[in-house]
Amino acid sequence: MQIKQRPVFPGGIHPTDGSDKELSMEAAVQPYWPETVTILSEQSFGGKCRILVNPGDSVKEGQLIGEPDAFMAAPLHASVTGTVLEVKEVANQGRNILACVIRREEKHAEPDAAYCHEPVNIHNISREEILKGLRDGGLTGMGGAGFPTHKKYETDKPIDALLINGAECEPFLTCDYRLMLENGHALINGVRLLLKGSGAQKAYICLEDNKPRAAEHLRNILKQAGESGVLDADEHVEVKVLPTKYPQGGERQLIQAALSREVPMGGLPADVGVIVSNVGTARAAADVILGQMPLIRRIVTVTGSVKHPGNYLVPIGTSVRELVQLAGGVTVEKNRVIAGGPMTGPCVASDWKGEKELFYVTKNTSGILVLPDSAYEEQPCIRCGGCENVCPAGLVPYQIDFAFLEEDYDLCEKLFASECIACGCCSYICPAKRELTVRTRMARDMVKQRMRERAVKKA
Amino acid sequence: MNQTKTIQGPHLRTERTTRNVMLHVSISLIPALLGAVYFFGIRALYLTGLSVAVCVLTEYLWQKLTKKQVTAGDFSAVVTGMLLAFNMPVTVPTWIMIVTAVFSILFVKQMFGGIGNNFVNPALMGRLLTMVVWPGTVMQYVVPRTLSTDAVSSATVLGAVKTGGEAGYSYLQMFLGETPGALGETSKLLLLVGFAYMCYMGIVNAEAALSYIATVLVLTFVFGPAGLFTGDILLNLFGGGLIIGACYMLTDYAFVTRRGRILYAVTAGVITAAIRIFSIYPEGICFGILTANCLAGALSLFQKKHVYGTKKA
Numbered sequence: 001m002q003i004k005q006r007p008v009f010p011g012g013i014h015p016t017d018g019s020d021k022e023l024s025m026e027a028a029v030q031p032y033w034p035e036t037v038t039i040l041s042e043q044s045f046g047g048k049c050r051i052l053v054n055p056g057d058s059v060k061e062g063q064l065i066g067e068p069d070a071f072m073a074a075p076l077h078a079s080v081t082g083t084v085l086e087v088k089e090v091a092n093q094g095r096n097i098l099a100c101v102i103r104r105e106e107k108h109a110e111p112d113a114a115y116c117h118e119p120v121n122i123h124n125i126s127r128e129e130i131l132k133g134l135r136d137g138g139l140t141g142m143g144g145a146g147f148p149t150h151k152k153y154e155t156d157k158p159i160d161a162l163l164i165n166g167a168e169c170e171p172f173l174t175c176d177y178r179l180m181l182e183n184g185h186a187l188i189n190g191v192r193l194l195l196k197g198s199g200a201q202k203a204y205i206c207l208e209d210n211k212p213r214a215a216e217h218l219r220n221i222l223k224q225a226g227e228s229g230v231l232d233a234d235e236h237v238e239v240k241v242l243p244t245k246y247p248q249g250g251e252r253q254l255i256q257a258a259l260s261r262e263v264p265m266g267g268l269p270a271d272v273g274v275i276v277s278n279v280g281t282a283r284a285a286a287d288v289i290l291g292q293m294p295l296i297r298r299i300v301t302v303t304g305s306v307k308h309p310g311n312y313l314v315p316i317g318t319s320v321r322e323l324v325q326l327a328g329g330v331t332v333e334k335n336r337v338i339a340g341g342p343m344t345g346p347c348v349a350s351d352w353k354g355e356k357e358l359f360y361v362t363k364n365t366s367g368i369l370v371l372p373d374s375a376y377e378e379q380p381c382i383r384c385g386g387c388e389n390v391c392p393a394g395l396v397p398y399q400i401d402f403a404f405l406e407e408d409y410d411l412c413e414k415l416f417a418s419e420c421i422a423c424g425c426c427s428y429i430c431p432a433k434r435e436l437t438v439r440t441r442m443a444r445d446m447v448k449q450r451m452r453e454r455a456v457k458k459a
Numbered sequence: 460m461n462q463t464k465t466i467q468g469p470h471l472r473t474e475r476t477t478r479n480v481m482l483h484v485s486i487s488l489i490p491a492l493l494g495a496v497y498f499f500g501i502r503a504l505y506l507t508g509l510s511v512a513v514c515v516l517t518e519y520l521w522q523k524l525t526k527k528q529v530t531a532g533d534f535s536a537v538v539t540g541m542l543l544a545f546n547m548p549v550t551v552p553t554w555i556m557i558v559t560a561v562f563s564i565l566f567v568k569q570m571f572g573g574i575g576n577n578f579v580n581p582a583l584m585g586r587l588l589t590m591v592v593w594p595g596t597v598m599q600y601v602v603p604r605t606l607s608t609d610a611v612s613s614a615t616v617l618g619a620v621k622t623g624g625e626a627g628y629s630y631l632q633m634f635l636g637e638t639p640g641a642l643g644e645t646s647k648l649l650l651l652v653g654f655a656y657m658c659y660m661g662i663v664n665a666e667a668a669l670s671y672i673a674t675v676l677v678l679t680f681v682f683g684p685a686g687l688f689t690g691d692i693l694l695n696l697f698g699g700g701l702i703i704g705a706c707y708m709l710t711d712y713a714f715v716t717r718r719g720r721i722l723y724a725v726t727a728g729v730i731t732a733a734i735r736i737f738s739i740y741p742e743g744i745c746f747g748i749l750t751a752n753c754l755a756g757a758l759s760l761f762q763k764k765h766v767y768g769t770k771k772a
């Protein structure tokens with residue numbers, strides 16, 4: 001007899017009681033069309049694009065305006081119909097990035113396509129067409145680092161499982177939850193396309209047990225799709241509910257929890273036959289392949305200390321300042337504004353009053369969070385072992401921390417600092433409030449750099 | 460307090476701090492302190508207060524003088540001070556209490572780098588010092604005032620049995636604390652109340668304490684004074700300082716895996732039992748735990764840890 005194991009990954013934390021998500025959980029997604037958009041040529045770190053348009057050009061929604069110039073890049077499209085005002089460098093999270101500013105001149109007409117309301121037949125769409133769609137549609141990961149989607153799917157390794165990441169384990173964020181509830185059909189159609197594109201036998205839509213409504217909803221759609229007869233015999237999609245724990249949505253942890261597999265050190269999920277894509281990416285796949293609309297919009301959660309926390313469907317390049325205004329503005333004067341979730345998102349401004357531009361929505365901006373400012377004093381480590389207990393990668397953060405402070409990078413390497421996933425669990429749990437995540441991440445980068453240097457020397 | 464602003468994430472942190480962990484430990488020791496006052500009189504409170512004050516002050520002055528970050532307010536010195544006093548008989552002279560407290564904080568804790576860096580438990584080290592330097596003075600245990608209005612000198616239960624005498628007290632008296640002994644260690648009931656509080660607050664893990672107790676009891680039972688399987692389990696459990704040692708001294712913090720924790724506790728237990736069985740000392744708690752403290756680094760090598768993505772051993 002096989003013992004059924006509860007799907008889990010080791011370590012992890014429960015950073016909140018869930019009340020943070022309740023802020024925006026019931027807020028239906030509102031579309032918002034700003035007057036101008038500022039589309040960054042670098043949508044994710046290292047994903048540089050060459051801008052193809054000049055000031056004065058008229059552009060149409062979905063028109064190609066940037067070509068990939070780097071490995072991490074995906075094609076860039078105009079997110080509104082209008083005129084290019086300027087192509088200039090803008091300050092974005094401490095760096096200057098070339099951006100294309102477009103003034104919107106036409107209202108957006110929402111197409112009423114079948115794939116958004118019902119399961120559609122994808123029998124006649126070939127794998128090649130899907131891969132081409134993913135590439136030309138400028139799809140990137142929409143939850144994490146913004147890795148170009150087509151690069152994941154064009155692997156020559158055999159893939160047997162596709163994980164669709166709807167864990168949304170970061171506190172406060174609800175954009176994926178709303179997407180699953182409101183765009184269930186488009187999502188499921190997208191998952192089916194990605195399944196075909198990946199060549200896997202089965203797709204699992206993974207979410208945490210704090211989102212029972214979304215799980216129920218998606219299961220109903222799958223059932224309906226099964227009954228409608230449009231599904232091919234080899235299309236196996238399953239909704240998998242996992243116990244709520246942070247960082248469930250971390251790619252590696254999700255693979256471990258859902259499939260009991262571990263991505264080998266220095267490897268990619270494809271090495272164990274898995275591809276992981278965010279629910280947003282799956283929905284975007286449906287938009288580009290079934291709706292001929294490249295990735296130009298996404299849902300962004302605006303929450304925390306704002307008057308009306310909510311979820312907004314906005315074109316890429318929307319100003320975050322406008323979005324926070326739309327949500328009623330900040331309610332706490334001593335605050336910090338965070339791009340993304342509270343655990344891994346960088347702080348982009350503190351004591352922000354609403355007048356300065358912060359950053360512009362990119363393909364992987366999942367949320368804007370305003371938190372009351374907080375300060376801690378770092379104290380000596382008391383060797384409680386809390387960080388070691390919660391580390392999902394199985395590291396001993398406090399030892400890496402000491403090794404790093406002593407600049408003993410050999411020891412950092414021996415302690416597997418390179419395997420840090422920067423989830424933030426160690427800093428969260430530390431009673432001495434040590435900045436373990438910050439320094440372990442620095443140790444990781446240092447160790448990885450040394451490994452690369454060694455590899456170069458060897459060659 | 461000067462607080463440095465941290466802009467880097469994660470932006471959510473647990474509310475638990477070193478200070479409130481130590482505060483909870485101090486709170487958990489209060490029942491035992493009240494018990495000490497009840498059994499040994501108001502001098503118990505005086506000694507505990509003195510010990511705590513000296514510990515905190517020593518820590519503060521040392522950190523000020525060496526221009527280190529001042530952490531004297533984090534209650535860890537309070538815990539050390541309380542435990543130190545709990546290990547003394549009520550008759551201990553004031554000056555010995557002060558010297559021991561200074562020794563524990565200054566030489567055992569601060570000179571090794573302060574909180575977290577001391578490789579042995581400061582309170583136990585303090586007890587060891589007094590045992591070695593002033594054995595006559597600190598082994599003067601007295602009968603609780605609930606039994607005798609005069610402070611009658613007496614051996615502890617374990618001590619009496621060790622030298623071939625009778626225990627002279629019922630198991631219930633031992634459990635409640637109505638026996639001669641050090642201030643805080645006599646009432647097992649009150650110590651367990653405090654320990655339950657710490658477990659409830661999620662500060663300690665009971666695994667190490669239980670494996671330590673189990674190891675000592677099994678070994679002392681098997682290798683009893685009158686041959687195999689003749690040990691007195693309840694006497695060993697309630698007669699001495701086993702419970703305070705297991706619950707408060709055997710800090711298992713260096714071990715994260717269950718395997719490591721239990722290995723550590725069992726090691727301490729074997730040494731404690733060996734001392735109880737073979738040596739002239741009736742207790743062995745102090746030596747057992749201090750030895751395990753020193754072996755912690757070596758023992759941690761036996762922990763099986765798995766780093767994600769590496770081959771399983």
